[in-house]
Amino acid sequence: MKHLLLLIAIVIHLSFVSSPPSGTVVYVCVSKSSVAYHSTNTCSGLSRCSHEIKAMSISDAIAMGKRDCHICHPPTR
Ligand SMILES: [Zn+2]
Numbered sequence: 001m002k003h004l005l006l007l008i009a010i011v012i013h014l015s016f017v018s019s020p021p022s023g024t025v026v027y028v029c030v031s032k033s034s035v036a037y038h039s040t041n042t043c044s045g046l047s048r049c050s051h052e053i054k055a056m057s058i059s060d061a062i063a064m065g066k067r068d069c070h071i072c073h074p075p076t077r
Contacts, residue, residue: 024058026074028066037061039074 026037029049038046041053058075068074 024075025055026058026061028054028056028061028064030054035065035067036069037066037074038069039072043069043072045069045071 026039027041027043027046028034028037029046029051030053031049031051034049034051036045037058041055046053058077062077068076
């Protein structure tokens with residue numbers, strides 16, 4: 001029974017992670033020197049990133065002070 005509850009918890013967690021509630025997912029380099037968010041994690045603007053590349057909702061990226069990338073042109077909101 002405990003295993004079933006754990007499984008349900010994992011499934012709920014995964015479905016939450018794969019579909020963030022606040023819209024479009026963008027990719028941000030977790031570096032203090034990075035200033036932009038990207039529409040794809042393969043953007044050449046991210047190839048210089050030596051830190052972790054993190055997927056997050058666009059509203060979170062904007063809240064972190066990131067702007068839209070000039071290379072891959074993600075949506076602005
Ligand atoms: Zn980009």
